[in-house]
Amino acid sequence: MDEDALLALATRLAEEAGAAINAVRAAGFAVERKSDRSPVTEADRIAEALIVEGLRTVVPEIPVIAEEEIEAGTAPVDPGRCFWLVDPLDGTREFAAGRDNFAVNIGLVADGRAVLGAVALPATGEVFWGRVGHGAWKRDAAGTRAIAARAAPAEGLTVMGSHHYQDDPRMGRFLDGRRVARIVNIGSAEKFCRVAEGSADLYPRFGRTMEWDTAAPHAVLEAAGGRIRLLDGGGPLAYRKPRWENPGFVCEGRPA
Template sequence: MTDEDLLELAATLAERAAHAINAIRAAGFAVERKTDESPVTEADRIAEALIVEGLRAATPDIPVVAEEEVAAGLVTALAARTWLVDPLDGTREFAAGHDSFTVNIGLVQEGRAYLGAVAVPASMEIFGGIVPTGLAWKREAASRRPIRARAIPAEGATIFASRHYSDDPRLGQFLEGRKVAHIEKIGSAVKFCRLAEGVGDIYPRFGRTMEWDTAAPQAVLEAAGGRVAGFDGQPLRYGKPNFENHAFLAEGRRG
């Protein structure tokens, strides 16, 4: 498969999972707790099964690491190229009735985000990106258009902050001395996508995230001309012990 074929596979599966999540949302669902006390629902499990089955059937040579499998103790060995799947990023948002939750399917290569697809079920927006080629797009209904991250406008930066960590004092410290036009607090990988399509500028993340949370949206943002790195300036890498990320800064286009 070409990179474009792989991206289309990821986008198609993300879209199917989004429809499944919306159907479960409409029917009603229970919220359970995993061993780490994070929430999980039937939507997480059904979406993951759909995605994992599709990826393994179409690309049997590329291992798949998926959030709920890992939570259940099934950890697939990594390879030079590996799929990272978060079937429902923002389960707290989903359970609370908010709309900022996503389906994330990312491909990492040699420890770096390479390509990814992100679906936003509530609006049925699909985002895709391939980092090396700079191909980044957004699909709504039957139309698809290219997207590009923007440079910070003269009136100041639009900041995206995690709703769940919105009271973190480190956010205020980070913003000191910066010209800020607006702060929007939302959940999930939607924040990366808004940066990628040029409607925001900075997303600082201080709280815990996992590699399957970030691989796909990082690929979309970087393909659109943005950047994701630690606060030390080092690139966000993949294949870390326990799949846990350090704090990072996601940005639109510089200069």
């Protein structure tokens, strides 16, 4: 399959997983705890099973690294140079708390770079997808359209921040000297998508994230003309790192 077909597959599966998550939400669910004390629900497991089966059925030659399989110890140990990174329910804490800021992330990595990805926001019915170097798109109730990150507006930055780290003093230090119009604190990969579509300008991330949290929205953001750089030196955010952990980074819109 070529990359356009792979992107279409990821987008379809993200939407289908989003519908399954909404069905679990409507029916009610219990919240359990994983070994690291982070929450997990039936929606995480159902969505992951749907995505993983779909990817492995259509493109069995591309390994899949998925969050819950990592927790269970069943994910591939060495996925090679090209592989999927899947977070079936990014923002489980938001989902469990009844908030709407949760996402489905399906990204493809090649040679350490996020090259394409799809992000569904089940609660709002939005889906974003993009292929680096070839553009990014969004579908919602108004239809499908191309999206693009924007240059910072003269009136000030709209800054996205994590809901669970909204009192982090590092945010104030990072923004010192910048003209800021407002700060919006929410959970999940939605923050990347708001920068990608040009409704926000900046998202600094100081806390821990995993590669499956970022691969899909990273690809969407870069496809839309934005970028991600590391906080400790400005280099690119790479993939296939030890333990799948990301360092701190900042998402930015289009350069002026």
